[in-house]
Amino acid sequence: MTWLITGGAGYIGAHVVRAMTGAGERTVVYDDLSTGVPxxxxxxxxxxxxxxxxxxRVARALRDHEITGVxxxxxxxxxxxxxSLPLHYYRENVEGLRVLLDAVTSAGVRSFVLSSSAAVYGMPDVNLVTEETPCAPLSPYGETKLAGEWLVRAAGTATGLSTACLRYFNVAGAARPxxxxxxxxxxxxxxxxxxxxxxxxxxFGDDYPTPDGTCVRDYIHVVDLAEAHVAAAHALASVPGRNLTVNIGRGEGVSVREMIDRVxxxxxxxxxxxxxxxxxxxPARxxxxxxRAAAELNWKAHLGLDDMITSAWSGRQRTLPDAHRRRTRPGHGDRLRRGRRPGRPFEFGPEGAFSARFPVPGAGGEMCGGGGWDPGEATDDTQMAVLVAESLLECGGLDLPDVFHRFRRWxxxxxxxxxxxxxxxxxxGDPWDLAAGLYFQTSQRAAGNxxxxxxxxxxxxxxxxxRAATMDAARRLSALTHGDRAAWEGTAILHELIxxxxTGADP
Ligand SMILES: O=c1ccn([C@@H]2O[C@H](COP(=O)(O)OP(=O)(O)O[C@H]3O[C@H](CO)[C@H](O)[C@H](O)[C@H]3O)[C@@H](O)[C@H]2O)c(=O)[nH]1
Ligand SMILES: [Mg+2]
Known part of the structure; x- marks a missing residue:
């Protein structure tokens, strides 16, 4: 069979592609490269x-490559x-799946495997979560996974498409760095x-009702997880018209404290x-x-926690070597001439990646380069903007020391x-709340740019x-790197204009 692996340039997808080709299946990757890497x-x-x-585009890919499974x-x-972005999640995860299933069912594809998540269970109050444990997701993310399962099952029942929804538990590790x-x-x-x-x-909390008070999860090696997809693909191919829903975990709990000790x-x-x-x-546990995975897929995990930790650690050493090794800094020009680095969605994105993700009707353009930057490459300013965005989302609000810490690490x-x-x-090396002010005191210069x-x-x-909250946050974010009030006010005004x-508000 020939399998279309959507998201095949992502972390889990890359492992699935290798497991499938390793099992003798032909594969084609379909990916918008928003987080995937070619x-x-x-x-x-x-x-x-x-x-x-x-x-x-999906329909054409299915046709061109004679796809029989997805x-x-x-x-x-x-x-x-x-x-914070529920509508975006519903669009990408539910509407994206509906459009895909539409194309898949018209193209005569026989098998469909969905990446689902233990997030569908929410806060399960059981020792071991079975597939019959009631689903009560706690986040829009979990909701979109559950709704996705419904779409897949309904389409399977209506059209005879064989389907499997794999509910991943906590995925970790790597096949290679x-x-x-x-x-x-x-x-x-x-x-x-x-x-x-x-x-x-x-x-994050040691007063949970668990043996050591910290949260317990089921960590599964991504290599085992990838093999579960091969097993699901085979299970579907051997019994047409099947609708499977299966947990993919090890059935073993590891607490946060145990994990930290082991790392x-x-x-x-x-x-x-x-x-x-x-x-x-x-959830506590x-x-x-x-x-069910053992019974229906004839699959079980083989790799343990130590493999997950050591392989993830090797990967980290490889992808972020500069951050913690280099102490002396090369000159500015040298930095601009340096070649590829792993990075953000459109950094060095191949032609078509940007317009595929953000199609603008009537505009055929791609991003242009200049000033030492390639087309689509994220500049230093964009990289810092992404750091601000990540901090806001991960901290759930404005955490200035955290933003500064991210800036400094960058x-x-x-x-x-x-x-x-x-x-x-x-x-x-000055503290986050003093560094910009101290610099300004001595230099008396602080461009707002x-x-x-x-x-x-x-x-x-x-x-x-x-307005007040927006401009206040703007000033404080500006003040992390710029000591001049003029820079703060300029930044605050731009925030207000945005x-x-x-919102169409009155400025
Ligand atoms: O620095 C940290 C990071 C995490 N934790 C704790 O470690 C546990 C695991 O946290 P993760 O963020 O690694 O994973 P989650 O279990 O929260 O979420 C994972 O499992 C979910 C399903 O339940 C979803 O699939 C989700 O996408 C996936 O990241 C949690 O108790 C969390 O509070 C800490 O104590 N300290
Ligand atoms: Mg610049």
Whole structure:
């Protein structure tokens, strides 16, 4: 069979592609490259750049490559982000799936495997979660996964399409360092971040009703998870008209504290964690019953926690080497001449990636380059804007020390370009709330440009809160790197203009 793997350039997708080709299946990757990276697609596997919201492009890919099965992994997957951008999640995860299924059922595809999540269960009050445990998702993300399962099952029942919904538990690890997860929003990468920064890992609450008081999860190696897709593909092919829903976990609980201890031990650290407040919405315990997977898919996990940790650690060493190794900094020109680096969605995106994700009717244009930047490459200002956006979403609001910390880590990682003032403030080693002011006192100079250029995410984020909140946040974000009040006011005015443009409010 020939399988279309949507999201095949992503972290999990890249592993699924390799497992499927390893099992002798032909594969084609379909990915909008919003978070996927073309480098992850193996040689010899075609890559079609497109969104699943683009029914025409999907239909053509199904036809051109004579697709007989689909594994659908393309989706948004950040729980916190889904709380602030629910409509975006419904569009990408539900509408994107509906359009895809429309094309799939018209094209005569026989099998469909959906990437679902334990997030459909919400806060399950059971020792082991079976597929019969009631679904009560707690986030728009989990809702979109559950709604996706409904779409898939209904389409299967109506048309005879064989379907499998795989409910992933907590995925970790990598087959090879270059395939590792590049995100940092889950427990293992977050422990790594803290250790690498010389900080104690954080435990989000130790007063849960669990043996050591910390949350318990079922961690599954991405290589095992990928094999579960092969097993599902085979199970569907052997019995047409099947509708399967299966947990993909190990059936073994690991607490946050146990995880931190193990990471410390395996990576040569000795940093006891700090206990912080609970993260809202975290269930105490989510551990799979893996019985149905064994019975229906003849699959079970083989790899353990140590493999997950050590393989993820090797991946991190490879993708973020500069941040913690380099102490001496090359000159500005040298930095601008440096070649590729792993990065943001459109950095070095191949032709077509931008317009595929953001189709503008009537405009055939792609981004242009200049000033040492390639077309579609994220400049230093854009990189800082992304840091602001990530901090707002991950912290659930304005956390100035966190933003400054992200800026400083970015500056220390030798970015391709950085403003002189921004660099001085971020690399000087002064505390976050003093650094910009101290620099201004001695230099008496602080251009407004840098703080202005990263305005978009905070302006969009605070727009619903009104003018005062928006301008106040703008000033404080500006003040992280710029000591001059003129810079703060300029940034505040730009925020307000964006807010007015977005909401139609009276300026
Ligand atoms: O620095 C950290 C990071 C995480 N945690 C804790 O570690 C546990 C695991 O957190 P993750 O964010 O790694 O994973 P979640 O279980 O919250 O969420 C994962 O499982 C969900 C399903 O339940 C969804 O699929 C989601 O996409 C996926 O990230 C949680 O108790 C969390 O509070 C900490 O204590 N400290
Ligand atoms: Mg610049």
């Amino acid at each position: 480098d992850r697609v193996p040689d010899g596997v075609p890559l079609v750049v497109g969104s699943t919201l683009d029914g025409e 594994v659908h992994l393309a989706a948004k997957k950040q729980v916190a982000e889904s709380l 270059d395939l590792a997860d590049r995100g940092v929003s889950n427990l293992i990468p977050m422990i790594f971040e803290r250790l690498a920064d010389g900080l104690p890992p954080r435990v 410390n031990a395996l990576t040569g650290h000795d940093r006891p964690p700090v206990i912080t407040a609970r993260r809202p919405g975290d 989510v551990v799979a019953s893996a019985d 500056a220390a990682a030798d970015p391709k370009d950085i403003g002189l003032q921004t660099e001085a403030v971020l690399t000087g 840098g703080a202005l250029m990263r305005a978009a995410p905070s302006a969009v984020y605070f727009a619903p809160s009104g 807010r007015v443009a977005l």
